[in-house]
Amino acid sequence: MTVQGLGKEIGIMDRRQILTAGVSALGILTFLRATEGALAGTFAVVKSEAAWRSRLGSAGYAVLRQHGTERAGSSPLNAEKRAGRFVCAGCDQPLFASSAKFESGTGWPSFITPLPGAVGTTTDSSLGMSRTEVHCRRCGGHLGHVFADGPAPTGLRYCMNGVALRFEPA
Numbered sequence: 082m083t084v085q086g087l088g089k090e091i092g093i094m095d096r097r098q099i100l101t102a103g104v105s106a107l108g109i110l111t112f113l114r115a116t117e118g119a120l121a122g123t124f125a126v127v128k129s130e131a132a133w134r135s136r137l138g139s140a141g142y143a144v145l146r147q148h149g150t151e152r153a154g155s156s157p158l159n160a161e162k163r164a165g166r167f168v169c170a171g172c173d174q175p176l177f178a179s180s181a182k183f184e185s186g187t188g189w190p191s192f193i194t195p196l197p198g199a200v201g202t203t204t205d206s207s208l209g210m211s212r213t214e215v216h217c218r219r220c221g222g223h224l225g226h227v228f229a230d231g232p233a234p235t236g237l238r239y240c241m242n243g244v245a246l247r248f249e250p251a
């Protein structure tokens with residue numbers, strides 16, 4: 082092969098590589114979007130909106146299914162100090178151990194960590210802020226947000242709506 086021919090060959094390969102890379106990036110983006118869509122819409126527990134309203138009541142429905150926030154200090158779970166666990170009000174999945182609860186002074190039940198695999202997170206860009214939204218991994222119900230201003234050892238503050246939780250004493 083001549084030098085010129087080699088150059089042309091390399092040129093073709095470069096264009097192919099660029100094309101392949103372009104297709105791959107597009108493919109990955111498409112895959113990610115499809116995956117996000119699937120994750121957003123697919124949970125182990127799925128109910129109709131009417132069934133959720135019936136189970137949760139208006140206050141629970143507004144938080145868990147409509148990303149609402151309860152009034153600070155309104156949940157009796159703020160003062161819950163017994164040993165036990167906090168489960169999802171939507172599907173009963175255990176979410177937080179009582180040992181992970183701490184008094185944040187915010188008026189919302191706060192935890193330093195969830196139980197392993199119990200919650201998922203998404204980026205919430207509403208209200209002109211970028212926050213990390215926390216939801217139940219099993220039913221997708223909105224629980225609250227997680228902030229990086231919590232106490233040791235995690236440094237995290239899972240700021241939860243009490244109405245999204247139910248306490249089960251040990």
Ligand SMILES: [Zn+2]
Pocket residue numbers: 169170171172173174217218219220221222
């Ligand atoms: Zn749930």
